[in-house]
Amino acid sequence: MSVRYDLWSPYESLVNALGKAADQAGCGDIWTSPPIGSWLQPSENGDVELDGYLHLARWKSRCEHSKLVHILLHAQETILDDRGGPMLLKSNVRVYYYRTDATLLQSVHFDYGKPQAAHPLFHAQVSNVEPSGLSTGEAEELRFGFTAGAAGLTCYRDARIPTSDMTLPSVLLCLAADHLDSDDASQDKRFFREFRDELLRLQDRLPKPSIPSMLDSLKAQSDHLHSSHWFAHMA
């Protein structure tokens, strides 16, 4: 299935940059399913759908670097392949944290999509839901050997927490910030900086969310990040 090269290749570079930084930091492994070149597929209505999994296996925890977690990430995004530049129409990134004994610690999903009333344009929801729809083949490809049914603490899933742009590149950047380097000041967050620099180099080639009302709101009240900005599309 064909999607233009300059649309899918920045994602491949981005994920591989994270893999390289994780390798160099001795942070852990990264497995993908399917291969990133197949993450983007044309949809019947002419948009492009991104659908892919990442398994950050045995990644170090930030505070206690000796502690390890497994992180499963499932990204689903919808992109308008506009000649003026690709535009992100929708994004749903689910992040699942597991103990190495295969118990789910928690999951969180980051949403961005069509503006809806009383619905922050970018938001997160914390939950304890196991990944659904992960096939045996995909799990094998991801070296993800956990069985469902070992959910962590009960939590209230309906609270939407407004966030900044937490689409796939931003989620990866946050994971890099949380895990690549220890809190040891002498390390100067070297590996995070390297990944961030690579993301900055790539970000102009990655699809951007369409947020005209939020941008207008920010321009009008740029002295403070008021909560009203999150609902600017309702003005």
Place this chain on the structure above:
Amino acid sequence: MGLRIILFEDNPEPRNKVLEELKSELAGNGEVFPFDLDGGPGRDGVYQDRIESALLADPYKDATLIVSDFDLSASQKYPGLSEQQVRAAANRLAVPECGYARGGKPSSDDFRRLSKQREASIVLDFEPGREKHLAEQAVSVAEGFAFIDGRLPMALNELKRTTPGTLMASILGKPEYADKIALYASGDQDRLVDMKRDDGENDKLYHKRLACALGYWLWDSILRYPGVLVNQVAASSHLNILEDDFSQSDVQALFVGALYGGPFAESGRQQWWRGMLDDIVADGGFSDGSEFASNRLDTKVRPSQCSEEPAIPAGYYCMFSKKPVSLKNSRGGLPWFPRGADLARVSASKMAELGPWL
């Protein structure tokens, strides 16, 4: 300066045949010299040092390429010699080297070749009676290395940020693929050690070594593992076109704009730029190559078939069976696969057979 090829062959009959074909293939664009394995002064010292000294003198000096038989044991002056010692001497002098074996033994053992990725080597196909084919490949390899050597100074001058990826992309005239090519450097760094300048090394020697390393990297990794470039089977699989249909001239004509024409293109391994194939299909507004070709040719161009389960399309390429394979019936991510080779897989049946050794 024309090409200069040095031939190591201990058996007079094939030597004469290969020499004749090499001269014919060079067609005035260079010279070929048989390395004297039987006569001449000096029999002291280890083979590697003696060969290295000889290669620094006339008529062998400034060689573009060394072509060597795998088994050189019948040499009178170097009894028991093999291509390995020739390669070691060539590597020290940063002269590209390629080998062949009568009967084609080295290239037939793919498992051995794949697992020996860290050793830079080029193995040419050869069967007795097919000296012309061997000569065609050897001259293409020599031209490829000469091309890289010629383009290197300009590429080094032009680039603001020199990395293996940007350098190779610039030499190939495809700067837009620098990021993808760079992924062929990940996980396979030993091959690229020669790209770093040694302390006090002069420009001439450094460029020679760099050109040699880039050539091996291109041949051994970038051209071998489908990702940035794709061979005939991998191209048809990725485009979702049945290989038989993809080999038809009218179908091939649709994708001619994506044909690879860079170094080693004439070595019998036809390749396409995968990104350009994607763009041809996507710009036409089609979801895969089969739909695109069927529309353009107004005839049914059949979709690809997974070699493990013909009822489903392929999409990928098994490095062992060299057949199209689906994601479902294959496995990727082997340690020695370069990261950029996202279309390279191992089919389920090969995995079952070789899995414990992979």
